[in-house]
Amino acid sequence: MFANRSVKAVTLKTAAFNIPFQTVAEWLKEAEKTEPNDPTAMAVATVDADGAPSVRMVLLKGCDENGLVFYTNFESRKGRELLHTPKAALLFHWKSLRRQIRVEGAIEVVSDAEADAYFASRAKASQIGAWASKQSRPMEGRFEFEAAIAKYTAKFGAGTVPRPDYWSGFRLKPTYFEFWRDRKFRLHERMTYSLNDTGSWNVSELYP
Template sequence: MTQRPFAEPFALFQRWFSEASAKEPEDPNAMALATVGPDGQPSLRMVLLKEADERGFTFYTNYESRKGQQILAHPKAALCLHWKSLRRQVRVEGAVEQVGAEEADAYFASRARTSQIGAWASQQSQPLTERLELERRVAAFTVKFGIGTVPRPPYWSGFRVVPERLEFWEDRPFRLHDRLVYHRDQEGWRTEKLYP
């Protein structure tokens, strides 16, 4: 990252993500998602990045899940993608918006049928008495939708984190790492380097 930074962060992200997709052995699109609960307690979990462009970073979930409820109540979040094989990470912070119904429908339709059924069967983040209860729900929704198209559940959709701050971190010898931060302002993006 010693070269001159890009004017905006998305070209650099796409370059890094492309390299991670080619070299990272497992889930290069896995990212940690941090949200905050009503009591101010942070909550963190892994989700999968499904799209990244100048609009932001998109993932999908059940809006009735813990993360869904937290985001709907407090629409701000932080993300971290870490690619150990490349010794790099990208941190994203920003407001969260819901994706449109048409975009959510298109992504849902692209999923495997078993994943579509799973979205109906799982009461995500709710207490589960026993595994058999979930398996019965999967069987019931498999019968319900037969061999036709599985519609998107009304409570299942996508969120997009619209970045206000992105940090690109790259491992360097002697723990003197490179840290480049992009800040969004009225003019566009400004950059700064940080001490490791």
């Protein structure tokens, strides 16, 4: 049903990965045209040391046959949870397209070179913010954050802002995809791809 996809934006190495990754790339491309805000926004679900789940929205920053990449402060709640339990689930939902994609898989940390390159591409204010924010931790008030921003703005001046050691990226390496499309009367379409031991995908259509 979703097999006939051809998206130049994603370079694929093996035919085994073509169908799900091409579909993700095509749907993202369509969402960029129709979604009014943040078409690359996705929910990331993690678990803590006791197995309690938590979920939040982040922005997808890379997608190819190696996985889906996003960046964060490793000292944040999601950073700590992913380092402790390197598994996660993602969810894209595009209301304008009436579609969603679920992705599950293992987590790995991106290379320093990848993190450095992406950090360098960010606006300087965002780079300063990465230094100033003790993400997910309590602060006395907004003034404390603003003082930290002023401190690091003065420290780095007009020069290059280096990437903090605690700020980097995660790559989710998918083992499961589910593509969902809305249909009238709740007769929706659900197609799944599960990675098997041979490195190819088992394809299944689910009841809505």
